[in-house]
Amino acid sequence: MARHVNRLSPFNITALALGVAFLYLPIVILVIYSFNASRLVTVWGGWSLRWYQEFFNDRAMLDAAWMSLRVGAVSATIATLLGTLAAVGLVRGERFRGRTLFSGMLYAPLVMPEVITGLSLLLLFVALNAERGFWTVTIAHTTLTMCFVTVVVQSRLASLDRSLEEAAMDLGCDPVQAFVRVTLPLILPAIAAGWMLAFTLSLDDVVIASFTTGPGSATLPIRIYSEVRLGVKPEINAICTIVIALIAVLIVIASLASKLSSARGESAAPL
Amino acid sequence: MSTRRIFAQPARYAAIAPYLWMVLFFLVPFVFVLKISLSQTAIAQPPYVPVFDLSEGWSAIKAAFAQLSFDNFRLLISDSLYISSYLRSVVVAVTSTLILLLIGYPIAYGMARLPQRWQPIAMMLVIVPFWTSFLIRIYAWINILQHDGLLNKVLLALHLVSSPVVWLSTDTAMYLGIVYSYLPFMILPLYATLSKMDSSLLEAAADLGSSPRQAFWLVTFPLSLPGVGAGALLCFIPIIGEFVIPDLLAGSGSMMIGQTLWLEFFTNKDWPVAAAAAVALLALLVPPLLLYDRLQRRRLGDAK
Secondary structure (H helix, E strand, C coil), rough: CHHHHHCCCCHHHHHHHHHHHHHHHHHHHHHHCCCCCCCCCCCCCEEECCCHHHHEEEEEHHHHHHHHHHHHHHHHHHHHHHHHHHHHHHHCCCCCCHHHHHHHHEEECCCCHHHHHHHHHHHHHHHCCCCCCCCHHHHHHHHHHHHHHHHHHHHHCCCCCCHHHHHHHHHHHHHHHHHHHHHHHHHHHHHHHHHHHHHHHHHCCCCCCCCCCCCCCCCCCHHHHHHHHHHCCHHHHHHHHHEEEEHHHHHHHHHHHHHHHHCCCCCCCCC | CCCHHHHHHHHHCHHHHHHHHHHHHHHHHHHHHHHHHHCCEEECCCCCCCCCCHHHHHHHHHHHHCCCCCCHHHHHHHCHHHHHHHHHHHHHHHHHHHHHHHHHHHHHHHHHHHHHHHHHHHHHHHHHHCCCCCCHHHHHHHHCCCCCCCCHHHHHCCCCCCCCCCCCCHHHHHHHHHHHHHHHHHHHHHHHHHHHHHHHHHHHHCCCCCCCHHHHHHHHHHHCHHHHHHHHHHHHHHHHHCHHHHHHHHHCCCCCCCHHHHHHHCCCCCCCHHHHHHEEEHHHHHHHHHHHHHHHHHHHHHHH
């Protein structure tokens, strides 16, 4: 009698199927049309790699892509370092002065509209008389993405058994050694996932980059965005497909990393 | 307990570098926004009159305060453009959040009822689009929604419409884009509360004679309210300041406050007014942010 309560109803299955279709169909259509031979985006003219070729001949787009990859790699690396330190401080540190302010500052950018973050950083850079370009975008992206890294690493660290570190210290490690030799390897998958999340977010951002970049150093999303505003071009389909493929590879690596971490006996972080 | 003390010391120092970073690149910039929102508009580079010079000490600070101008805020209140974009942001955010709840709840509910070993796969399926570029996903919709795009082709082929429907540059397209982009943000917190729910409560309700529908409304739904609140705020707060989606998908009729800020900054090059719009947007966000913070705290408190 009571068994029916947790069974999937036809309604549940329909909701799930429609939900997944809604989430994936537009992306699948985009990828298919990137191989369209026709110049008209909406007319199917057979399979072709023409638009990929076009992209690899487009100097300005390639420069923008290179800029994005550099900004993404550097900002994700700094963000991972700072975010991991922040997570350690928040989870392992006792109360310290301004802890509430600190965690508040780390949570705010997660939900803050990007126009505010972008504008405020730009006004700071102008006040500091900093030349805008690679480094200003990198700093802006680091600020945003380290918050995401902190969340990911923090949840992993919080679920870790403290007694492992205590055991290491009983066996003669100092706290730093215990952290490096015991804790760090255990949270490494979360750190890797954090890096990849930071990289992806940086590769995605238009708004903050638009505010903080200077003339002649547009990132890929800025270029895509200005092209899209002028109308749909088949070349953009190809670029988008390349970005999706790159991110898909990163997701596979990240999920393998979190599998590895759950195989070590702890439940993985949700991201 | 002594071991915990040993822990605490180095761990505490770990926070120094990120702390300084956030103060310098998150907190201090807000002070600049505030300052510039209170300064005079000038046509120069940088396009505002500096009103603050710490190097000249206390008298300079006093002079600066005497010079502060609320003109930009007066402009925001007096110009109907700002008031209407303020209102539109609220309307769009409320409407989208309600649609997201209606669509996201059944999906999260279905996920929570999946057999245990399928649940991680379902969660992965929801998270992957969140990782996939947000700009690209909006662009994918432009492909579909344009005049001779796939949607119109399908509708024409099915004889549901006799001539192509204008989708692009309408509010419908904008809501579609917003719902599509924010759906994972709604599903994940809902799923988190629904999957943790004790199914014996439902069994008890069934034993006591309630139909599955009654059990849902009397047991499941009330217990999922924290997730509903978290999901709603997680969507509502960023949608308020949304810029890219309305800019690409909505018509040029009325703007949201994020777009107004962008326009003031990039097109009109009026930095002080843009800064004032940012402060106004921030003020709009403070109540939901505080609410979200309280909800999070309560949820964390429950977990302990």
